[in-house]
Amino acid sequence: MTRHAAVAVACTGLTYAFGDTNAVDGLDLTVHEGEVFGLLGPNGAGKTTAIRCMTTLLPVPTGMVRVFGHDAADDRMAVRRLLGYVPQQLSADASLTGRENVALFARVFDVPRRERAARVGQALAAVGLTDAADRLVGTYSGGMVRRLELAQALVSAPRLLILDEPTIGLDPIARTGVWEHIGAVRAATGMTVLVTTHYMDEADQYCDRVGLMHHGRIRALGTPAELSEGLGARRRAEGAAGTASPPTLEDVFRDIAGSGLDESSGDFRDVRSTRRTARRVG
Template identity: 85%
Template sequence: MTTDPADPPATPAPTAADPAEPAGAPVEAVSCTGLTHTFGDTKAVDGLDLAVRQGEVFGLLGPNGAGKTTAIRCITTLLPVPAGMVRVFGHDAAKERMGVRRLLGYVPQQLSADSGLTGRENVALFARVFDVPRRERAARVDQALAAVDLADAADRLAGTYSGGMVRRLELAQALVSAPRLLILDEPTIGLDPIARTGVWEHINAVREATGMTVLVTTHYMDEADQYCDRVGLMHRGRVRALGTPVELRRGLAERQGTETLPTLEDVFRDIAGSGLDDNTGGGFRDVRSTRRTARRVG
């Protein structure tokens, strides 16, 4: 990735001597403090406080319009934020945009693979964008393709790939820079159950091998329950419930006074309701975009 002339030089992450971090405290992978973002009169994110621990898979859940994607775009520096609201491994997303971007791999909702390029060419393009050293590019591209089981299909046009293969290709694009934080916005939308499982198997394999942190948004509650270490349920721009899936399910059981353990979807409904009365964003434009993505993947 080329240097943005508007960005100041990257500074080191806070150390134990830095007053922003208590002595001996680990630097969180992501820290949002009072994060707020508006579009005109619409407050999409409303004082969001969020901490993602290093090495965990954190699921950010919520109905359409809850503010999840806006929060993700703030964390990835795609949307501007005031200083001090967002830090990624100690780097301020407002002051050190390039420093933050170099730590990230990002798979957005909308498909980003070029159907007119081969799988290898798609990943190589991202290697150049993220400034992977020239002498390392070929090996890193091969490693990323192998990590998602696309080595045999690497020289085929991406336009010939199945939906699951395209999503794995986008994962390879995000992994080629060896990110410390992988951000996935609805990574399995529109995929069949087998393809969804395959994508998660590859995510977990890379995570176990590298120790990277994963921040994911999903509407599939079964995925969040099975694969996320912790989840945050977001509604109207804020996290309304936070904990492991089991903790949240047990908490709902206690509130309802039942011995039967509810599902994570039950917790979702309890916190967010139907989500249909949520006017914080996610209108027809977002619905159309999601449907287009699902059609292309499917």
């Protein structure tokens, strides 16, 4: 990413309420073209709601969301054409083959008919599913399903890929596989990636910058190293005990979310979304 990279996503004062609850509460966020940006936060921080506004699946009642300069409220189709979205929920059909699933997305996203077969093949190859492409998805492992969903989102060659907890419920090897394929596609295309994750180690390793979200807005923003160093410097200045080892991103996260982290990390929600993914494996 260069200093003058274009802005892929700009949110200004984005607010979205469910009843009396402001799920997103004055969110200001800029994602630069070409970066991998991690949106982190405890359960209920507002990450999914914010992402759904960016993808135009929810309206933008207050504030502004722009995707490559297009207003998500006024120009929804232009925004949709620019992005690929992998939601938390299962988006692949177990009764179809991998290739049929990706072909369906190619049709929905108006990939020209003449190019479709080639583009479907390329998307499957990009996520390492060429050999399994003609098997029913019901026989795939959880990691393969996630990679297939990635292929579905990639078939339209999006400039911006948005992934909502792409690795939740996967084993460490499958998690690494998903990230490696995201990294390879990004390196090949220069695509911008916006991802939410609960896994601090993944954010640390794979994201260029992260934003820590809590109670609907960004509370800390920077590269993982900047955030860790910032907390370390503050602790040293305060003469805090236990400053021998540098803080991890998880320490930064706990510092921001504080006790709210424990309060809000609804076990039921966690279990439910983990199971949602795990169910794909069975």
